[in-house]
Amino acid sequence: MSLTLVIGNKNYSSWSLRPWLYLKHHGIAFEEVRIPLYREDSKAKILARSPSGKVPALRDGDIVVWDSLAILEYLAERFPATRGWPEDLGDRATARSLAAEMHAGFQALRNECGMNCRRPPAAKDLSEAARKDVARVSQIWRECRERYAGEGPWLFGRFGIVDAMYAPVALRFHTYRLDGGPAVQAYVDHVLANPAMAEWTAAGRQESETIAAFDE
Ligand SMILES: N[C@@H](CCC(=O)N[C@@H](CS)C(=O)NCC(=O)O)C(=O)O
Numbered sequence: 001m002s003l004t005l006v007i008g009n010k011n012y013s014s015w016s017l018r019p020w021l022y023l024k025h026h027g028i029a030f031e032e033v034r035i036p037l038y039r040e041d042s043k044a045k046i047l048a049r050s051p052s053g054k055v056p057a058l059r060d061g062d063i064v065v066w067d068s069l070a071i072l073e074y075l076a077e078r079f080p081a082t083r084g085w086p087e088d089l090g091d092r093a094t095a096r097s098l099a100a101e102m103h104a105g106f107q108a109l110r111n112e113c114g115m116n117c118r119r120p121p122a123a124k125d126l127s128e129a130a131r132k133d134v135a136r137v138s139q140i141w142r143e144c145r146e147r148y149a150g151e152g153p154w155l156f157g158r159f160g161i162v163d164a165m166y167a168p169v170a171l172r173f174h175t176y177r178l179d180g181g182p183a184v185q186a187y188v189d190h191v192l193a194n195p196a197m198a199e200w201t202a203a204g205r206q207e208s209e210t211i212a213a214f215d216e
Contacts (some may be wrong), residue, residue, distance in 0.1 A: 003030035004059040005071075006049045008037040010204035012214045014115040014168030016056045017200055019071040022164045024196035026082045028075070036209045069103050072161045084161040091148055095162045098140055098155075102165045109133035113176045114214040115168050117204030123177040137169055138180025141187050153190050167191055171201065 005023065007016035023030050035045045035055065043053055050057030050066045057066040058074065065074045076084025085092045108129035126134070144155035144162075154163045170191035172178065179185075191197055 002061075003028070004033055005030050006033045006035060006046070006055050006057045006059075008035060008055040009207055009209055009211070010034070010200055011117045011207045011209070012115055012204075012211055013037065013055060014110075014171075015054070015068045017115070017168050017171075018068040018164045019056050019058060019075065020200065021167050021194075021196050022072055022075055022082070022084075022161070024199065025159055025164075025194065026079065028079060028082075036207075038211050039209075069099060069161075069165065072099075072164055076161060083158065086148065086156045086160065091156060094148070095156055095160065098144070099162050099165045101140075102162075102169070106133045106137065106169070109137070109169070109172065113172045113178070114216070115171055116175060116214060117171070117201045118207075119175050119215075121175050121177055126176075134173075134178045134180065137166070137173075138184045141166070141180065142183050145183055145187060155187070163191070167197060171197075 003023070005020060007013060007020055010016070020032070033049065035042055035049075037055070046055055046057075047053045049059070049064075051064065052066045054066065056068055056071060057064060058071045060074075060078065063074075065071045072084060076082055086095050108127055112126055112130045113124065141155065148156045150157045152158050154160065155166070156162060170188045173180065173184070173188045174192055192201070
């Protein structure tokens with residue numbers, strides 16, 4: 001069966017990046033349907049493919065999965081060789097908690113530092129809440145790298161769902177020059193140098209659509 005992933009603008013759609021990165025990184029073939037967001041016809045086009053009216057959404061034959069984390073969970077089960085979660089029960093519980101924390105949190109950081117591949121990297125004044133988000137994300141990455149990564153370059157050693165979940169934030173750390181110290185910078189650099197990630201950001205920079213609210 002063939003996979004179709006519906007995504008938004010590569011420049012802005014952080015939720016879309018997560019499953020796209022997982023698929024690309026693992027070399028899984030899929031058709032990409034890109035629907036630029038917040039245009040007159042965007043909602044109708046997305047609703048035709050995603051019950052929530054939001055991207056990303058994945059179609060696999062008769063199966064439709066929406067929500068970035070649900071798609072990643074689905075892909076990890078559908079392609080078990082990709083080993084989306086750590087094998088150890090305790091590590092897996094931690095990884096799941098961190099993915100959920102990312103999925104449900106960091107609102108201030110998300111709002112004030114929207115993903116924007118085209119934005120020339122530069123610092124920005126942040127609220128106290130956003131600074132706390134930066135500190136917490138930095139702590140997560142530092143602790144993962146120290147405790148769970150071993151010799152591997154990703155948060156739990158090899159690339160997994162947690163890395164896909166945090167990849168858009170790694171891009172924000174770069175774009176907004178967010179400082180979490182050397183270990184955090186090393187992780188950010190590793191994420192950005194990943195070939196699939198580089199392919200996404202290059203494509204995002206080529207896009208011409210603009211969404212004023214996301215361009216601050
Ligand atoms: N929890 C969802 C959130 C998806 C979401 O908010 N997607 C945004 C784009 S990044 C969207 O589709 N916005 C268009 C709209 O709401 O009309 C997920 O993880 O996939």
